[in-house]
Amino acid sequence: MHNFLVNAxxxxxxxxxxxxxxxxxxxAIDIIRLSGIRHDIGPFxxxxxxxxxxxxxxxxxxxxxxxxxGCPEWITSLxxxxxxxxxxxxxEKTDKYR
Known part of the structure; x- marks a missing residue:
């Protein structure tokens, strides 16, 4: 895969x-924060x-x-x-709304 930025x-x-x-x-949010990757936490x-x-x-x-x-079970939606x-x-996708 290329090295351009993607959103997920x-x-x-x-x-x-x-x-x-x-x-x-x-x-899970702690893991994301500690990764150093750019992120935006939303309610969903x-x-x-x-x-x-x-x-x-x-x-x-x-x-x-x-x-x-030991989380017994979970769904990860991507x-x-x-x-x-x-x-x-x-x-690029959201600036027009700010």
Whole structure:
């Protein structure tokens, strides 16, 4: 894959009763924050921006963390927008609304 910027949204849905689902989501957000990748936390999903490899690594790290911490079950929903000949930025898509 190329090294242009891509956008991705990640939405985590913990399917668990061991603790409140938001606690698992909070841990996932911590992993995203610690990654250093550009991100925007929203009420339903978090938008990531980086190279394809960077974005996929963070998504993998979130899932690996949940597995290692013993989250019983979860759904990770993803949307990824890729442009083959250049960067795809969140600002490009949303600046007109600000």
């Amino acid at each position: 949204s990640i939405q985590l849905l913990p399917l668990t009763t061991d603790r409140h689902p938001y606690e698992w989501v909070d841990e 999903a978090t938008v990531l921006e980086g190279t394809y490899a960077e974005v996929m690594k963070v998504i993998g790290d979130v899932n690996e963390h949940l597995c290692n911490r 949307q990824i927008q890729i442009r083959s000949a250049g960067d795809m930025t969140a600002d």
